Amino acid sequence: MVGVRERLVGDWATISLWDGSGPGPHSPITGTGCGSLAGMRGSAWGWRLRRRVNRLNGTTALGLAVARAGGARCRPGPGGVILAEGYRWGFPVAGAFTVGDVVVTRGDFDALCGRLPEVLEHERRHCAQYAVLGLAFLPLYVVATAWSWLFLRDLARGNLFERWAGLRSGGYL
Numbered sequence: 309m310v311g312v313r314e315r316l317v318g319d320w321a322t323i324s325l326w327d328g329s330g331p332g333p334h335s336p337i338t339g340t341g342c343g344s345l346a347g348m349r350g351s352a353w354g355w356r357l358r359r360r361v362n363r364l365n366g367t368t369a370l371g372l373a374v375a376r377a378g379g380a381r382c383r384p385g386p387g388g389v390i391l392a393e394g395y396r397w398g399f400p401v402a403g404a405f406t407v408g409d410v411v412v413t414r415g416d417f418d419a420l421c422g423r424l425p426e427v428l429e430h431e432r433r434h435c436a437q438y439a440v441l442g443l444a445f446l447p448l449y450v451v452a453t454a455w456s457w458l459f460l461r462d463l464a465r466g467n468l469f470e471r472w473a474g475l476r477s478g479g480y481l
């Protein structure tokens with residue numbers, strides 16, 4: 309039986325070795341849409357810089373820990389993100405959510421991308437927000453969500469972070 313800690317270290321080693329320029333070594337990306345690097349904006353050096361920053365500021369480590377605690381399986385995804393599928397907790401309520409470079413969903417990304425073809429582009433912008441703000445993103449996001457709810461009675465449309473990430477690509481319009 310492999311413990312959570314060993315699996316985390318295993319994930320970490322795999323993801324650290326992966327250069328972010330395409331599908332990872334163990335988990336070929338399948339399907340279309342999210343699975344394709346085509347259509348992802350940004351450059352490879354930009355992804356590498358973002359990945360490095362999110363590794364250093366602790367947000368990707370937190371994302372991996374959240375994904376593992378929720379029972380999700382991780383694999384490298386396009387644009388330098390880490391895809392975590394099969395998350396079992398009820399919170400937060402969202403089709404997908406992002407912590408550091410880790411994008412987490414309850415089902416799988418092939419199905420999610422079938423419904424929302426640009427969802428990874430949206431989540432990748434949240435990854436960039438983590439690179440700028442570090443762990444401060446989380447309390448600031450909560451404030452932005454509360455603000456949006458207070459003035460618009462909507463959790464996303466008045467939320468600066470969701471607007472910057474793209475309301476349409478995130479499935480909010």
Ligand SMILES: [Zn+2]
Nearest residue numbers: 434470473478
């Ligand atoms: Zn979002």
